[in-house]
Amino acid sequence: MTEQNNSAAAEREYDIRAIQEKWLPVWDDLKPFDSGNPSDTRPKKYVLDMFPYPSGDLHMGHGEAYALGDVISRYWVQKGFNVMHPIGWDSFGLPAENAAIKRGLDPRGWTYDNIAQQRASMRRYACSFDWDRVLVTSDSMYYRWNQWLFLEFYNKGLAYRKNSNVNWCPSCQTVLANEQVVQGLCERCDSLVTKKALTQWYFKVTDYADRLLDDLDTLEGNWPHKVLTMQRNWIGRSYGADVDFEIEGRNEPVTVFTTRPDTLFGATFMVVAADSALAAELVEDSGSEIKAEFSAYLEMVKQSNDIERLATDRPKTGVFTGRFAINPINGERLAIWVSDYVLADYGHGAIMAVPAHDQRDFDFAKAMSLPIKQVVEVATEDGSSSDPAVTGVPTTGDGVMVNSGPLNGLRKAEAIDAAVELLAKSGKGKKTKNFRLRDWLISRQRYWGTPIPIIHCDDCGEVPVPANQLPVELPSAEGLDLKPKGTSPLGGAADWVNVTCPNCAKPAKRDTDTMDTFVDSSWYFLRYLSPNSTTEAFPKEAARDWAPVDQYVGGVTHAILHLLYARFFTKVLHDLGHIDFEEPFTRLLNQGMVLMDGSAMSKSRGNLVRLSEQLDEHGVDAIRLTMAFAGPPEDDIDWADVSPGGSAKFLARAWRAANDVSSATMVDFTSGNKELRKATHTFLRDFTAAIEGFKFNVGVAKLMELVNALRKGIDGSAGPADPAVREAAEVVAKALSLFAPYTAEDMWALLGHQPGVALAGLQEADTSLLVESSTVAIAQVDGKVRDKFDVPIDISEGELREMAMSSEAIKRAIGDKEIANVIVRAPKLVNIATK
RNA sequence: GCCGAAGUGGCGAAAUGGCAGACGCGGAGCACUCAAAAUGCUUUUCCGAAAGGAGUGCGGGUUCAAGUCCCGCCUUCGGCACCA
Numbered sequence: 001m002t003e004q005n006n007s008a009a010a011e012r013e014y015d016i017r018a019i020q021e022k023w024l025p026v027w028d029d030l031k032p033f034d035s036g037n038p039s040d041t042r043p044k045k046y047v048l049d050m051f052p053y054p055s056g057d058l059h060m061g062h063g064e065a066y067a068l069g070d071v072i073s074r075y076w077v078q079k080g081f082n083v084m085h086p087i088g089w090d091s092f093g094l095p096a097e098n099a100a101i102k103r104g105l106d107p108r109g110w111t112y113d114n115i116a117q118q119r120a121s122m123r124r125y126a127c128s129f130d131w132d133r134v135l136v137t138s139d140s141m142y143y144r145w146n147q148w149l150f151l152e153f154y155n156k157g158l159a160y161r162k163n164s165n166v167n168w169c170p171s172c173q174t175v176l177a178n179e180q181v182v183q184g185l186c187e188r189c190d191s192l193v194t195k196k197a198l199t200q201w202y203f204k205v206t207d208y209a210d211r212l213l214d215d216l217d218t219l220e221g222n223w224p225h226k227v228l229t230m231q232r233n234w235i236g237r238s239y240g241a242d243v244d245f246e247i248e249g250r251n252e253p254v255t256v257f258t259t260r261p262d263t264l265f266g267a268t269f270m271v272v273a274a275d276s277a278l279a280a281e282l283v284e285d286s287g288s289e290i291k292a293e294f295s296a297y298l299e300m301v302k303q304s305n306d307i308e309r310l311a312t313d314r315p316k317t318g319v320f321t322g323r324f325a326i327n328p329i330n331g332e333r334l335a336i337w338v339s340d341y342v343l344a345d346y347g348h349g350a351i352m353a354v355p356a357h358d359q360r361d362f363d364f365a366k367a368m369s370l371p372i373k374q375v376v377e378v379a380t381e382d383g384s385s386s387d388p389a390v391t392g393v394p395t396t397g398d399g400v401m402v403n404s405g406p407l408n409g410l411r412k413a414e415a416i417d418a419a420v421e422l423l424a425k426s427g428k429g430k431k432t433k434n435f436r437l438r439d440w441l442i443s444r445q446r447y448w449g450t451p452i453p454i455i456h457c458d459d460c461g462e463v464p465v466p467a468n469q470l471p472v473e474l475p476s477a478e479g480l481d482l483k484p485k486g487t488s489p490l491g492g493a494a495d496w497v498n499v500t501c502p503n504c505a506k507p508a509k510r511d512t513d514t515m516d517t518f519v520d521s522s523w524y525f526l527r528y529l530s531p532n533s534t535t536e537a538f539p540k541e542a543a544r545d546w547a548p549v550d551q552y553v554g555g556v557t558h559a560i561l562h563l564l565y566a567r568f569f570t571k572v573l574h575d576l577g578h579i580d581f582e583e584p585f586t587r588l589l590n591q592g593m594v595l596m597d598g599s600a601m602s603k604s605r606g607n608l609v610r611l612s613e614q615l616d617e618h619g620v621d622a623i624r625l626t627m628a629f630a631g632p633p634e635d636d637i638d639w640a641d642v643s644p645g646g647s648a649k650f651l652a653r654a655w656r657a658a659n660d661v662s663s664a665t666m667v668d669f670t671s672g673n674k675e676l677r678k679a680t681h682t683f684l685r686d687f688t689a690a691i692e693g694f695k696f697n698v699g700v701a702k703l704m705e706l707v708n709a710l711r712k713g714i715d716g717s718a719g720p721a722d723p724a725v726r727e728a729a730e731v732v733a734k735a736l737s738l739f740a741p742y743t744a745e746d747m748w749a750l751l752g753h754q755p756g757v758a759l760a761g762l763q764e765a766d767t768s769l770l771v772e773s774s775t776v777a778i779a780q781v782d783g784k785v786r787d788k789f790d791v792p793i794d795i796s797e798g799e800l801r802e803m804a805m806s807s808e809a810i811k812r813a814i815g816d817k818e819i820a821n822v823i824v825r826a827p828k829l830v831n832i833a834t835k
Numbered sequence: 836g837c838c839g840a841a842g843u844g845g846c847g848a849a850a851u852g853g854c855a856g857a858c859g860c861g862g863a864g865c866a867c868u869c870a871a872a873a874u875g876c877u878u879u880u881c882c883g884a885a886a887g888g889a890g891u892g893c894g895g896g897u898u899c900a901a902g903u904c905c906c907g908c909c910u911u912c913g914g915c916a917c918c919a
Binding site for chain 1: 836838839840846847848849853854857858859860861873874875887899900903913914915917918919
């Protein structure tokens with residue numbers, strides 16, 4: 001063994017640990033991924049990985065995400081682009097705070113320790129980040145621009161405070177955005193979310209609902225279809241009409257939203273959301289019996305949580321208000337009921353009920369024995385009645401209008417138009433639309449976040465902190481009780497809270513809430529343009545040069561929240577004149593998750609695989625390669641199904657091939673072995689297509705094929721000194737650098753080059769080498785392959801047909817059957833169809 | 836319930852309507868070795884000794900030709916879920 005090591009270079013062995021140690025410091029000096037040189041003339045590209053939350057060391061999921069992001073980033077560098085590929089930390093937020101409370105530490109120390117650890121792991125993992133572009137959202141240098149943006153929004157009327165029933169997590173003791181309530185549970189801690197009436201800050205996302213929805217069309221083809229669909233559903237635009245109903249004994253009419261104004265003649269009652277102000281007002285003048293019934297019902301509704309509300313088979317409940325509405329289209333008197341199946345914060349919190357043609361109204365009518373009136377007739381198979389009152393099944397689709405006066409005989413679409421026209425004429429209604437999307441609740445009653453830059457003055461009300469007083473720094477956590485108690489811990493920092501009003505100089509108090517951390521991540525991609533600037537959030541000129549992000553990479557978990565908010569911010573910044581584009585992320589790749597034995601890894605499940613241990617065992621390159629080779633990037637990887645050992649084996653094989661190359665650095669490739677040259681250039685063509693199409697697994701497979709061809713070249717007739725062998729080995733090193741940067745760099749050195757394989761440049765395929773002179777034609781009988789021939793590429797249809805017809809195998813397959821048709825697709829195929 | 840995606844060897848997976856299973860894992864065999872590891876080579880969809888036949892969730896259809904396109908099912912996964 002020792003003897004071997006001391007002998008020729010050709011007997012060196014692949015040692016990934018030594019290779020890692022050798023190249024890491026070299027790269028630190030070389031900085032191959034610096035994107036900040038103003039004299040750099042390469043075309044620009046912006047590749048962005050979603051930044052991590054510093055909750056500990058990097059895990060397998062990060063390992064996949066950054067391996068894949070690196071493939072893309074490094075690919076464009078090899079293709080000659082000046083790629084900006086920055087990294088940062090989304091370091092504010094509840095988990096840091098909760099962990100800090102649990103351990104009795106300052107969230108600051110805990111957070112920054114984790115960042116240091118993740119940073120070191122990223123360096124070891126050879127992420128191609130530009131380490132001069134780093135941001136940390138909990139740095140005041142970053143969050144002061146959150147505050148600046150908040151005030152920009154505020155001045156435009158896009159940030160406002162209102163009192164309403166908000167989602168409340170009793171465990172986190174803070175409010176949650178609509179988007180953070182998942183199946184009625186807190187996204188963070190899975191506690192049952194309840195409702196609480198509070199005055200909170202909101203961003204007016206609903207002002208942008210139409211644009212957020214319509215502009216999704218411009219992303220079609222560049223974003224995963226799944227994400228576009230989820231965003232569309234989330235925004236949830238529905239077209240319909242607002243219809244005014246007079247209320248007996250009330251001056252103002254009540255407006256309801258309906259998508260089916262055509263069924264107005266079928267309305268038999270009205271329902272008002274139990275927890276709405278309108279409901280309380282309507283029962284105000286009713287008898288004490290009704291009032292008592294209502295109070296009891298409202299109490300019950302408030303007690304119920306979203307889990308109960310969400311049960312679809314839940315029986316309908318409600319109480320009669322004692323009041324009546326007048327149907328504007330036919331003057332009929334409709335009883336007004338109160339129920340929790342109508343939501344206070346959608347539409348107008350009140351509906352017209354058409355039980356014959358709406359499942360929920362039908363269920364309610366059945367439960368309360370209310371009338372059901374058919375106005376849409378649908379065809380039945382046996383010609384029997386389609387009246388829901390008879391069949392017990394409401395019909396919600398298209399049909400022909402009946403019992404509807406002037407609408408009779410019309411179909412749904414025409415009837416909707418006609419009904420809206422009728423209403424418009426009498427001034428009782430108009431065409432409108434509604435959104436599922438609600439305004440974004442951004443205040444949080446927690447410590448570890450961006451302070452809201454507002455001062456509350458008894459005389460002046462809400463007063464924005466003047467721009468020259470930003471940032472409003474988060475006070476030290478020392479002496480503050482961070483434990484959740486329903487109000488912000490910042491309230492306890494007396495020195496910090498008590499200020500003088502910037503307007504009138506009287507004693508005033510700071511707003512003690514902090515911002516949702518999704519504010520931080522809504523614009524961070526712009527901050528990377530000048531992460532250390534103290535004079536501006538981001539430079540306009542650089543935004544023009546670099547932004548929007550050309551390629552965004554991250555998990556599908558952010559398909560709604562983060563992406564929607566970032567899109568909203570981008571549109572607002574556009575309207576404010578800060579940027580000239582309206583969508584932040586041109587292309588989006590969602591990588592899958594890394595599972596173990598079929599399920600998500602977790603400590604409690606006992607199937608946790610540690611990234612650092614995998615790296616120790618197999619080496620960085622093998623793990624990165626395994627992530628890329630496992631399958632399509634958007635699919636989940638079950639770690640139990642993949643083979644990092646196999647990846648390591650392949651890397652050693654590639655490395656040995658480079659080690660065997662014996663030609664000089666400057667040989668002329670054109671004199672090399674033709675067959676191997678063709679394999680190399682076929683690879684160049686196919687590899688480019690695979691990577692640009694995100695088929696990284698296929699790209700790796702092609703690379704393996706080239707290494708196999710290279711091995712054959714070295715061991716076969718070409719030999720290690722053939723120029724084609726060097727050409728192939730160099731292409732392997734350069735392509736391999738996307739997946740296995742250490743091994744590739746070492747191969748590059750073995751091949752006699754200076755460090756920097758990442759920047760070596762992956763050439764275009766020489767298509768002249770790919771021209772075929774002959775090919776294999778297949779001959780089929782009735783679609784089954786019966787014979788194959790080597791044919792010249794320019795063989796005529798007639799010749800190929802002759803060849804097939806005279807083949808013994810073909811004749812045998814045809815037998816005594818009669819030939820019906822012969823299809824010839826020269827030079828590849830003949831198919832003989834028999835009768 | 837509504838919307839969407841996907842079903843291919845023992846496994847991860849390939850396949851512009853034109854040779855299904857590239858590439859790899861695992862398995863089997865051979866070479867090297869005293870032996871093992873490592874490495875290299877061969878083989879590996881199923882049935883069949885072979886000739887041959889069958890085969891991409893199931894049932895139909897279009898086509899000279901279907902994993903791929905169309906219709907209807909089944910299953911799995913994901914999203915939404917009283918949104919009027």
